[in-house]
Amino acid sequence: MQLHDLPTPSALVDLDQLERNAARMADRARRLGVRLRPHVKTHKCIEIARIQTDLHFGGVTVSTLAEAQAFASGGFTDITYAVPIAPQKLAEAADLNREIDALNLVIDHMDTLRAAEKFAVSRGIVLPVYIEIDCGDGRSGIDPDDDASEHLIRRLAEADALDFRGLLTHAGHAYRAHNRAEAWAVACEERNVITAFAAQLRDLGIEIPEVSVGSTPTARAIDDLTGITEIRPGNYVFYDAFQSAIGSCELDEAAFSVLATVISVHPEAGRAVVDAGALALSKDPGPTHVDPDCGFGVPVATDDLHPLPGLRITGLNQEHGTLTGPGVAALHPGTRIRIVPNHSCLSAACFDRYHVVRGTEVVDEWHPVRGW
């Protein structure tokens, strides 16, 4: 089957490019002397995770227990659930942890730590736990400068029912960078904050086996990961318009795109509509801090990822994507285009299947995990 025979909207995974992206990050991790534990939330797909972990130790990062369950069933035995766990989810997580080598939990609050310890003691088990620290993003994670943080870690290190696996952080603020130089500065901050805190804790006699960082912009930008044991980038295997805008990649390195069909054209009004709307592309606003007019993804040619001139996606409704600009004149009802979405993780999650292509040939169909 050829790409042009697919229904629309369809999620396309370009396997040649995906393999290149995976190999390059795997190689970077080796050269930087760290383990690669890719975040599979980007694609939620066993086949892609196998490519990403090839020749690496096999660990993955997930964002939901549904992903953890699916990847455990798919043969992955070392999984980090990198979202602070809700106390109500401890039982499900513990059950899964028993079935594989480790389902590492993440905690950033004393109440959750106490709940996890109490739960593990009541079951007579030991749960592997990472502590998340905030390296500047301002979302989740303990503040390493807060005295309470040291207290939390001491408490964890002394808890027999909890196996303190180490520290973990995510420099989400790297997504506010305008270019790779700024992402590099954030990557240095990510590294410096967590390694300094690890050193402070080691000075107290606390063992810190793992020091884990990760995001695609910082993983692409950083040149020295001394003191870090693993990285957890995820988006890099697909990339997207956002990563291209902030310098993590070139646009033609994107391995995920959405195939769409033009369904309405009004050249006199300078607009057209495709059948990929908010439920195919997500309403992620994209890199507006770099380009306020970025629109909702980049329209590109179907046979390669060459941007279509004079076209922007300026509006998204549920099943309508509105294109505006002089490039509309080249479109007709039935014209196929590809769209590199602003945020491939959110766009990919809209689809129940990925059509895997090499060039324009459809070579496979893969099914991501859904739900929680």
Next chain:
Amino acid sequence: MQLHDLPTPSALVDLDQLERNAARMADRARRLGVRLRPHVKTHKCIEIARIQTDLHFGGVTVSTLAEAQAFASGGFTDITYAVPIAPQKLAEAADLNREIDALNLVIDHMDTLRAAEKFAVSRGIVLPVYIEIDCGDGRSGIDPDDDASEHLIRRLAEADALDFRGLLTHAGHAYRAHNRAEAWAVACEERNVITAFAAQLRDLGIEIPEVSVGSTPTARAIDDLTGITEIRPGNYVFYDAFQSAIGSCELDEAAFSVLATVISVHPEAGRAVVDAGALALSKDPGPTHVDPDCGFGVPVATDDLHPLPGLRITGLNQEHGTLTGPGVAALHPGTRIRIVPNHSCLSAACFDRYHVVRGTEVVDEWHPVRGW
């Protein structure tokens, strides 16, 4: 089962409120003298459509052929596919049209009209067709002031293989209203533009059986639908924070919400995190034209829809929703909250199942259609 026993994030459908919303709109349609053909894209759920069409003629509106297939299988025999059809989708649509009373197609371009006629002639069938007109939204639809529009309709009226069912429009610009008075003005425009064009065509001797309008803001605001034969609102059965902000409803009329659990709390930084992120709420920016600080939905109490004071959802990542404000001090890891999303259609589409509640009791589980 009680609401508090559900996993999170979960999609909650409040059945008491949904029945009230459905009955009120059904009653409005009767009083206004029009048929109600609810747009089921909001929920994509057979059970909800049955409630909406109870005591009405049974027609529904869909936004994808997957919805059309599912609703046909669910016993709905009069379906309007209210998105301009791609020429490539004619065969699938025609097959479905043969199985039920009518799958009405929507066309807004001469090329598509020619393709549909050619296809129908080649199959020896007749396809039911609506022409979409643009009543001011500026998305899809022909311009009634353009001479080419009259030409398009003449051509359609003369095509034996196409059954011209009537005119259809959607006042999407009603979503730019700030209040019900402004929505009323848009609703009048929606009605006036389409009825004027229908009159113009009838003066030419062209029969216009149906004159169809529809959006939730305009359907709630309008008080006179003379000349209109049917309305196609959809969101009203759920409502959401957006509709509340522009005056279509009160917040406590929302029948769809997302149950979430607090997973991280840092009161000293004035923030917390829940396990409902962009994949549960969608990244719809909400009614920023009414309230630039609206955030990504309204956090409300679990047992009713009373807004939680001093809390806003100021950030969304894939599985993280960031809450900020003084109300964070009342939260702990494990605290449950409900969130009325900005846009219930997009949030509902994130879920594979709806937990149906009456009050806090879970009484059923329904499964929406997915994909295309």
